[in-house]
Amino acid sequence: MTLELRGITKRFGPLVANDRISLTVGEGEILALLGENGAGKSTLMNVLYGLYQADEGEIFLDGAPLRLSGPGDAMAAGIGMVHQHFMLVPVFTVAENVMLGHEATGFAGTLDLDAARQRVREISQRFGFDVDPDALVESLPVGVQQRVEIIKALSRDARVLVFDEPTAVLTPQETDELMGIMRQLRASGTAIVFISHKLREVRAIADRITVIRRGAVVGEASPTATNAELAALMVGRPVELTVHKEPAQPGPDMFVVRDLRVTDDAGHAHLDGISFTIARGEVLGVAGVQGNGQTELTEAIMGLQAHVHGSIRLADHELVGRSVRKVLDAGVGFIPEDRQVDGLVGEFTIAENLMLNRSHGKPFVSAGTIRSGYLEDFAQRTLEEYDVRASGIQAKAGQLSGGNQQKVVVARELSRDLNLLVAAQPTRGVDVGSIEFIHKQVVATRDAGVPVLLVSTELDEIVALSDRIMVLYRGQVVGIVPADTPRETLGLMMAGERPEGTAA
């Protein structure tokens, strides 16, 4: 089965999200669609899946034109999709999820669950999955949930499978397993479209690579192309791939965490007695799969967690038990992991967001009144210094691109006098150009003698920026290791395996 997209154009009002995009993928082939966030990859796939109607262009399946007015049509035609955000009902079992939408029914509309169970077992067996049809989806690990998505697509005899950023939620090991599954699918004749912005994965798995930039196809590449070549194609200019930094010049320990324990309202421990130190001029990277206590760690430092025990000392100040404002006043800069939720007020202007955590006095406020002249000057200067691309300081933060939003957050935090920088996922959902910039800022902060706590689920980022790496697993420290520890070792540590010869 060969799928061909010819001249697909999709407009949203004045924006052209897809501009005459053409591509083909054949039986037993993996086509990678490479592009930055916002390049139009997902829009294209939503057209293919019938969620959007193309304004121009056509889709052909084995040479015959295909009309898609909804996902139902796409599924009927044999096109399946594994979504970035799983389309599963958490409180349903695997079998129920798989049959959802094309339920087989028996007498008087009773569900034929046995048939669905059988289907799940059959497909699981074929690909060597270990999936219990009667397990509740919400009780399954993320990697297994993704397999349920795959089973769901295959149960409808999908001959073309689209994977939309499938590795974003996976550990390195799970990613490797997924790639194994994709190879197996390819061997069984399935045509695969693999959407990603991760160069390494694309090079590892794809037969052909199509690069998309700003809604248009800008080139084809073979998997033998170098990272630099692909990145340049994707971004449109040569890209600095490595972070240049001098060896750290760590000073005395400045930030000391002892026996930190964080529990939720129900008393479950999300962090269970962790201890570490960060010296002046040092970056400590916190690695781990999402949900192993990283969020609780940063929030505990900031005073955003309710039940915190143990000690967090910054220089001579104890931070546990202090309000957020006191923590900020102690010189802690905070780049939250989700800028849209905790970092920015979308309806506020850039200028207002830049003073968000300094509304209590000088320099932005005097006698209870905002000094708008000072704020405007400051915002203007900061906008230029931090290279925020926007129509002006009065632009609303919510309308900026992810990279520019993040630069606003970074600018706000780094424009204060800092004694500690807590950066959680500082480059999540950020374009390559902004990543370079933010990484440079983090290194510059370190070089200015500030201790930096860097939390990221992206191992590459941790390895590139950290001087030492702490791996968290289920709320405990698996180990604190040097930055040149092999990736494989780190990967195992992220799965909870304590490496030999390292002390926790």
Next chain:
Amino acid sequence: MSTNDETQPAPAGAPAAGAVKDPKEPPQQPGRFDGVLREIVAGNAMVAVLSVFLAVVVGSLMILLTDENVRDTAGYIGARPTDFFSAVWTSISDAYSALFRGAVYNTNLEGFQGRIRPLTETLKFAGPLILAGLGVGLAFRAGMFNIGGRGQMLLAGAAAGWVGVSVDLPTVLHLPLAVLAGALAGALWAGIAGFLKAQSGAHEVIVTIMLNYVGYYLVFYALSKQGLLQAPGSLNPKSQPMPESVVLPKLLGDRFNLHAGFLIALVAVAVVWWLLNKSALGFRFRAVGENPDAARAAGINVGRTYLVVMLIAGGLVGLAGVNQILGTTTSGVTVDLDAGIGFDAITVALLGRSRPLGILAAGLLFGGLKAGGFSMAAAEGIPVEIVLVIQSLIVLFIAAPPLVRAIFRLPKEATA
């Protein structure tokens, strides 16, 4: 070590707007005029105005339905259609010109003073609507739904009334004291909801609604009890009339009912405008209202903000109650003191988009509808409820902006 492949995917939905969000290119900057035009056409202000227009249109249909002449002529519309259409025209134009005469300028009377009187009535009605509207609108901006206008007004009116009848002071002290007592009572009553939300997360909608009942019966009890608020020797649930020394002075002499309460409203508009747009406190209100998570992470005490904003909001609504008892219905405190203003204030705040100047405009409009509604009823026999229908329809249309946009084929709100 490559670092270029580390981004996480953008949240779902982002790709739609993706094409313009390329970092290499600053966002398309439309011309200045283009932007202003878009704001006017697509912004809420336009929707507000069109909602009023739609409500008036539907109101007209209802006036027609209640008009006997129209109904009669409709019976022989086939034979003499002109009769029907002239009846329609007469009915609607009579109704709205009566409304105009009652609300703005009465051309039927002799002398400028008489003719302009309706406008002063409109301003009189607008005063408390604006004050209470500000109270509701300010809370809206901090993300709080203040449905407790009625209770806050009653408590405020009772407190001001109590100071009025129980304290004996010269006007210069007595009036400010009574005003202050009223504002304070309103503030505390609303503050309960803010405090409970800050402490326990109790939803302010439920709390303020329930406090309306508590306030109502509390005041009712005080008014029925000798020694509290009930006029001595009376059996009615009503206080003594307000003494001269606490009555808000008339602005245009005794021929007009317009009193200084309207000035208080204007000052309040200015103060709230400053508070929301210029002050650090208002900045925090807005931050909490738009995104409490980000506000909390930025060191703003969200709970305290809820409390403070409810105190100020309640104070403003309280001033509306003061306005009533010390200006409009000085004959004494009753449980009907709020005259529905506590709820109308929600409409005023919605129509005014919770902006002080918008609330001023919406308050004037509603004051006009109130003043004009009576004259419409008196002159044309149109039920005064039509005005209430129009008011309700305004809210209905404002609550459904996509509906209004669809009817007038307006472009979507510019958020790209």
